[in-house]
Amino acid sequence: MTIIKEENTTISLLKDISLTALFVFIFTTLIITISGAPPFEAYENIIRGAFGSYSKFGQVIKVWIPLTLCSCGLLYTFKINLWNIGIEGQMIMGAVFGMAAFKYIPGTCPAALTILIAFIAGLTGGAIWALFAGFLKTFGGVNEIFAGLGMNFVAQSIILWLIFGPWKREGIASMSGTEQLSEPLWLSTFTKMRISPTAIVLTVASILITAFILKYTKVGLGLKAIGSNMQSAFMYKLKPTSYMLLAMIFAGGFAGLAGTMQVTGVYHRLIPTISSNYGYLALFVVMLANYNVWAAPLVALFFACLNVGSIQLPMVLQIDSSLSGVIQGALVLATLGVQSFKTMKKKRREYNNSNGRV
Amino acid sequence: MEEFNLTILFASVIATATPILLATLGETISEKSGIINLSLDGTLLLCAMTGFVISYETNSLILGFAGAAVVGAVISSIVGVFSIYLNQSQVAVGFVLTLMARDLAYFIGNPYSRIQGPQVAHMPIPFLEDIPFLGSVFFNHNFTVYFSMLMIFACWWYIYKTPYGLKLRAVGEHPGAAFSRAINPRKSQMLYVIAGGLIIGIAGATFSLSTKAGWGRPQGAEGTGWIALALVIFGGWNPIKAAVGAYLFAFLQTMGIHFQSWFPSVPAQVFNMAPFPLMIFTLLIINFFQRESIILLAKDKPLLKTILRKLDNTAPTSLGKPYKPDEY
Structure with a gap:
């Protein structure tokens, strides 16, 4: 009898989210660096632009x-x-x-x-x-x-x-x-x-x-x-x-x-x-x-x-505001990728189990 | 005088149709193998940006076109990998990529906005350009135009007249049957999605290096990808019919200026929407003619049967449904 190790769903969800976030973070930082702007300043500006004031x-x-x-x-x-x-x-x-x-x-x-x-x-x-x-x-x-x-x-x-x-x-x-x-x-x-x-x-x-x-x-x-x-x-x-x-x-x-x-x-x-x-x-x-x-x-x-x-962003750092769209797209794409890798892993495990291999 | 105007009109139709035509051909190849590459619109923009920036920096048009083609291939290979190997919805991935590629193009291309850059040189073909009317319409353009015209027949010949094309169609129609004939459906779908991406990339670079030279936000190529997608369907997944669609659209676009003087209250953009109702109509017709009652009705009426066969543009049967091999 094989024992299938069930992962804790909350933990595995958190793991997925952090993996996705990490991937997107690396990707966007790379893109901003290519465009010649300081990445961390750009992030800071986005946060300040969203929460800087009541208005x-x-x-x-x-x-x-x-x-x-x-x-x-x-x-x-x-x-x-x-x-x-x-x-x-x-x-x-x-x-x-x-x-x-x-x-x-x-x-x-x-x-x-x-x-x-x-x-x-x-x-x-x-x-x-x-x-x-x-x-x-x-x-x-x-x-x-x-x-x-x-x-x-x-x-x-x-x-x-x-x-x-x-x-x-x-x-x-x-x-x-x-x-x-x-x-x-x-x-x-x-x-x-x-x-x-x-x-x-x-x-x-x-x-x-x-x-x-x-x-x-x-x-x-x-x-x-x-x-x-x-x-x-x-x-x-x-x-x-x-x-x-x-x-x-x-x-x-x-x-x-x-x-x-x-x-x-x-x-x-x-x-x-x-x-x-x-x-x-x-x-x-x-x-x-x-x-x-x-x-x-x-x-x-x-x-x-x-x-x-x-x-x-265009006023402060002279970079295009479409950065938000790039981040959003990368997030969805990364999520889809992480999801499919997980299902593939799961399928392979099931396949191996059904064949008596672990 | 009248004739002279007509020449200019048709010549400009041929010229403006070039990028749309190439994009349509690229998408046709990919859809023939069963993969809907919905990332078309954004990919075109990203490739337009890439082509312009590379040509500007290196001063080489060839490198610009090559770079754009590579970017087009990379984006479509993402669609391919996600939908063929990772079992994700083609439409979802393509759609995400279309918006993302567009934003990426604006973002990276921002410093290169509204600057003078290299352009494809005008290159009339000697002797052929001297043919009255036809010479000025077809043979008095730049290289990209000739390339696009050649591509129509190259694509048609490849798809319908070569053994490779037969395999391509087989994969799009029935991947399972193709598999039993020792064709690897996943591999060939991947191959044709990438091939389509290469052509789409060249189409993008054609925008920024020839048709609407330069880069900016907006560039002017926005929305072309969706139009090309509509034209693929309108053309019934046949390169020649799709090309006719592309030229018709370019004709409408060129005539838009005249239409506007006839109907001053209608903005020119409205005429650009024409392919979309036509696309929906084509899909309706396709479905209508595949109804059993219609087929039965036409069974012993040869004339009706011929008409039906002429109008019947069947989509590749497994379009949008990725092939799943039986192993796990």
């Missing part, structure tokens, strides 16, 4: 909100094994629908109600856009990655067309976006950090709702069952098609919410780069969080710190 940390939270919302949405689609790369376009369409609500609801309507309607509109917009990709996948047989990717670019061209065409500012059409919303339609903010309590409450609620649905409801179980084994799900009379569409609706809804949040809470207008790549970044977040609901907001916070912290 800077407020910025971090502002990035954290859409990132977390998109990650929440992606958790549903990843659960059923869909690669919802279209989340970026879903966020854009959320912003467009939200903006449409602000634009066409008459000013006599109370501001709070208008904001509420805009949120619902944004949610619907994102969900509709996701549903398109979902239909293409389930009925058209188009891979969700290609469908989503194509829809992203279509969404991008819709927003450009709106900003330069029908919704352009009086007289001038420019990349700076549409006309600003009137001040009552902005989400109210704390004075010191300039972040909105409404947005934070909504985001935290989204995390809790996502956790609840995925862990404690039939829907969550269905998504998981189909995601892990499509064939056996059929035997339990689960309908993959409807569950896939449902997951897409959830993902699009959360992304749309994030889009509207960017309009009313951050930019107060529609700009061409309203989604700021947060949808794509959220894919990184969820992968790095290993598809865990509780880890995703933390990873999102870390990513937000990197993003905001690196903004001042």
